[in-house]
Amino acid sequence: MSRKLIVGNWKMNGVRQSANDIVLALKQRIANDNNLRADLAICPPFTLLESVGRRLGGSDVALGAQDCVVVPEGAYTGDVSPIMLKDAGCAYVIVGHSERRQYHQESNALIKQKATAAIKAGLTPIICVGETLIERQSEQTLAVIEKQINACLPDSATSQNCVIAYEPVWAIGTGLNATEAQISDVHAFIRRTLIQLNPSLNKVKVLYGGSVKPSNAKAILSLGSVDGALVGGASLNPSDFFAIAQAVS
Ligand code: PGA
Numbered sequence: 266m267s268r269k270l271i272v273g274n275w276k277m278n279g280v281r282q283s284a285n286d287i288v289l290a291l292k293q294r295i296a297n298d299n300n301l302r303a304d305l306a307i308c309p310p311f312t313l314l315e316s317v318g319r320r321l322g323g324s325d326v327a328l329g330a331q332d333c334v335v336v337p338e339g340a341y342t343g344d345v346s347p348i349m350l351k352d353a354g355c356a357y358v359i360v361g362h363s364e365r366r367q368y369h370q371e372s373n374a375l376i377k378q379k380a381t382a383a384i385k386a387g388l389t390p391i392i393c394v395g396e397t398l399i400e401r402q403s404e405q406t407l408a409v410i411e412k413q414i415n416a417c418l419p420d421s422a423t424s425q426n427c428v429i430a431y432e433p434v435w436a437i438g439t440g441l442n443a444t445e446a447q448i449s450d451v452h453a454f455i456r457r458t459l460i461q462l463n464p465s466l467n468k469v470k471v472l473y474g475g476s477v478k479p480s481n482a483k484a485i486l487s488l489g490s491v492d493g494a495l496v497g498g499a500s501l502n503p504s505d506f507f508a509i510a511q512a513v514s
Pocket of ligand 1: 432436439440474475476477495496497498499
């Protein structure tokens with residue numbers, strides 16, 4: 266069985282001082298626990314990639330970004346390309362987060378292009394999918410997820426070069442949790458959808474995200490269909506983020 270992956274999504278939080286404090290505290294905890302059974306990654310804002318990457322040096326914690334554009338370079342003021350992220354030391358990039366879909370009107374088609382460009386640059390895209398509350402209440406969840414997976418997954422995707430994160434929009438930053446049954450159902454459905462797309466996608470890691478915290482991490486990460494977690498708010502607290510990683514047994 267492959268190791269579970271715990272990814273911290275810092276969102277638009279942090280300046281160098283607070284970022285350094287978090288990374289230092291996290292590295293200390295890792296150094297004191299040689300029994301950690303999860304792989305870790307941190308996705309700080311663009312401005313902190315360089316300094317966080319440097320501070321993480323020598324640890325097993327991978328670096329990731331929160332978004333990228335499709336083109337490699339050129340006259341695109343304000344944008345950052347996958348090649349630049351790779352050059353900055355990133356291994357991962359989150360694409361299609363619901364906050365990008367909501368605030369930047371990102372479509373499934375664009376997310377597919379971003380994920381494709383990320384893979385081409387040697388990054389592992391973490392492709393986010395998830396239903397809104399209205400979609401869940403009107404029993405659209407599986408239809409929405411199926412559409413997102415089919416439309417967002419790059420043709421070049423393999424079990425090794427991409428990751429999916431199931432994040433019910435209504436559970437992000439709200440303290441609301443999907444139940445274990447809801448998580449299991451959707452994760453199993455995602456697995457079936459991936460295999461239908463291409464049987465070789467049967468080992469793509471499928472993370473869960475949405476108000477994951479130390480108090481619920483064990484229950485969520487013990488589910489056989491959950492290959493890890495995408496952690497927002499709790500990843501800004503090194504004790505909480507580390508406790509979530511420790512919940513992997
Ligand atoms: P949350 O965010 O853990 O704060 O709910 C998760 C995410 O948006 O990736």
